[in-house]
Amino acid sequence: MTHSQAHDLSLYAVETISLSKRYGKTDALRELNFTVDEGEIMVILGPNGSGKTTLLMTLCTILKPSSGTAKVMGIDVVKDGTKVREVMGIAFQEARGFWRHKPSSILKFHASMFDIDPVKRQDLIEQTMKDLELWESRDKLFMHLSGGQAKRLETAKILVQRPKLAIFDEPTSQVDLRGKRKIWDKILELRKQGSTIIVATNEVREAEYLADRVTILYGGRLIVRDSIPKLKDAIAGGDVVEVGFEDPVPGKLLEGLKTLGGTFTVSPGGDQLRANVSKAEDWVPRMTSASYNMGAKISTIKITEPSLDDVFLHFTGKGLVDNQ
Amino acid sequence: MSEFSRLVHIARTDFSYFFRTKWLMAILISLNVSDMLVTGLVYKGLVGFDYFRFLVPGIVVMGLFSAATDTGRRIWLALREGVVQYYMTLPVRTSGLVAAYIISGGLGGIVYSGLLLIIAFVAIPPQGILNAILLLPFLFILATGIAGLAAFFASISRVGEIYWVYAQALQVSLVTISTIFYPASTISQYLPAPIVTIAEYNPLSLAAGALRDSAFGGSALSTGVVSNLLMVSLPLAGIGALAYWIILRTIRVRGKP
Known part of the structure; x- marks a missing residue:
């Protein structure tokens, strides 16, 4: 289902209206209006303390909101928590397991709680453990697993469950690079199987790999929500275009480029131009056309997009990484 | 899977933890038993068959107490x-989770005291064995209450050591001021009358008394004994359930116990 179709039916996988959560004197969430469409991967990006985990804990009914409402698949998380829990699953930021149980028995317990077909259950568990490279550790107790293994087991629970709404809270923290890629691919696969997915993270690479849309949370407030390209486009002068010319750039061309928007600098040698523009895909064809008309030969063009960290900096005034 | 099946599954999983720390329980009970034997030796003349008949029901109830309070340690973790x-x-209501913990805590208490009872069966007449079995459901209710109290203390203990302080306080209140190991007549020689009354109506005292009279003494299981035990155990179980419920509610509001 496309975003617009979901809106037409007024059906969101997740919808919060003026959702607030207060711990003592601290506002963890402030009047949050947030939606996730069915079938999409929504990445919630924010530094530690931005309210990501509080939002997820509220959606999975562990936390009761201080005010406002939250619905999962149209079901109110406060009024009908049990039904919400039937359709969603969460992989916690800190792995939660029975310390003296083996990974397979933890997964069996989880699968049985969510009515996974007993006939298929064992195969599904075995395959998931193999996919996430947990099979070798099948005889270890949970308390003897490494941080990365425990984290992968946390993800495995949701992969076995295949809920309508799957929530992952920093799914690859403590996981090595190879493991990260595996987890990301399994999350994408889960979406293909029909799950709506929310991923909370402060890792830019993770967000870029997974997100259909990104929500930036900061100080318990929703700062902005959109697809990554649109967020990047929203930064004025966000794209960097480096153009190499075979000869020094003629002054006439520089005058002409000024009319195309953006700002640019020319190298001391005069044959390298660096432009900061809003949309490189619009600016580059017009620049090449102007250059051709004035007989300036282009040797190289390099386009650099702003990172999500730049996006975060643009909208919050603070760096994502610096805040961690 | 129905919600009831789910809560039973949770209770079973939680209860299975009990067996995964069985050596800890064995140590606790052996410590208690050795304490009792030393006490018996100090009060010379107590170590005899009569004292054995008096002591063993006390040890059984002590086992129930230790196992039920171990629920607190497991819940703290x-x-x-x-x-x-x-x-x-998980798709279970809060009341279902409370029920699961209650069942798990009660089972922990009953299994350990049941094991001790089986060992003691060698010295119990056949009618006593039947009476002991009939008493088990009432002991189960008692265990759920103690487990609930222990869980409550676990929830308010920020560090593990503090939990043990609460557990010891519970032990002093319920075990020391009781007739588990000493008859009321002995207590009355050293402590004021109100304490003796508290000791006599302490649920652990009633449980030990019921075992002494009906299982080890061979008397018929009287409804009076059972109803007294039930009267003091049920409120305790209610308090235990309330304690579990408060823990879960606190987490929902504050995000932590």
Whole structure:
């Protein structure tokens, strides 16, 4: 289902209206209006303390909101928590397991709680453990697993469950690079199987790999929500275009480029131009056309997009990484 | 799977933890038993068959107490390790989780005291064995209450050591001021009358008394004894259930116990 179709039916996988959560004197969430469409991967990006985990804990009914409402698949998380829990699953930021149980028995317990077909259950568990490279550790107790293994087991629970709404809270923290890629691919696969997915993270690479849309949370407030390209486009002068010319750039061309928007600098040698523009895909064809008309030969063009960290900096005034 | 099946499954999983720390329980009970034997030797003349008949029901009840309070230790760990929060994401109502913990805590108490009873069966007449079996459901209710209290203390203990302080306080209140190991007549020689009354109506005292009279003494199991035990155990179980409920509610509001 496309975003617009979901809106037409007024059906969101997740919808919060003026959702607030207060711990003592601290506002963890402030009047949050947030939606996730069915079938999409929504990445919630924010530094530690931005309210990501509080939002997820509220959606999975562990936390009761201080005010406002939250619905999962149209079901109110406060009024009908049990039904919400039937359709969603969460992989916690800190792995939660029975310390003296083996990974397979933890997964069996989880699968049985969510009515996974007993006939298929064992195969599904075995395959998931193999996919996430947990099979070798099948005889270890949970308390003897490494941080990365425990984290992968946390993800495995949701992969076995295949809920309508799957929530992952920093799914690859403590996981090595190879493991990260595996987890990301399994999350994408889960979406293909029909799950709506929310991923909370402060890792830019993770967000870029997974997100259909990104929500930036900061100080318990929703700062902005959109697809990554649109967020990047929203930064004025966000794209960097480096153009190499075979000869020094003629002054006439520089005058002409000024009319195309953006700002640019020319190298001391005069044959390298660096432009900061809003949309490189619009600016580059017009620049090449102007250059051709004035007989300036282009040797190289390099386009650099702003990172999500730049996006975060643009909208919050603070760096994502610096805040961690 | 129905919600009832789910809560039974949770109770079973939680209860299975009990067997995964069986050596800890064995140590606790052996410590208690050795204490009792030393006490028996100090009060010379107590170590005889009569004292054995008096002591063994006390040890059985002590086992029930130790096992039920071990629930608190397990819940302290489960709260800190996030297992309780994990349970809260499962499709079971809060009341179902409370019931699961109640069942698990009660089972822990009853299994240990039941094992001790089986050992003691060699010295119990056949009618006594039947009476002991009939008493088990009432002991179960008592165990759920103690487990609930222990769980409550676990929830308000920020560090493990503090939990043991509460557990010891509970032990002093319920075990020391009781007729588990000493008859009321002995207590009355050293302590004021109100304490003796408290000791006599202490639920653990009533449980030990019921075992002494009906299982080891061979008397018929009287409804009076059973109803007294029930009267003091049920409120305790209610308090235990309320304690569990408060823990879960606190997590929902504050995000932590």
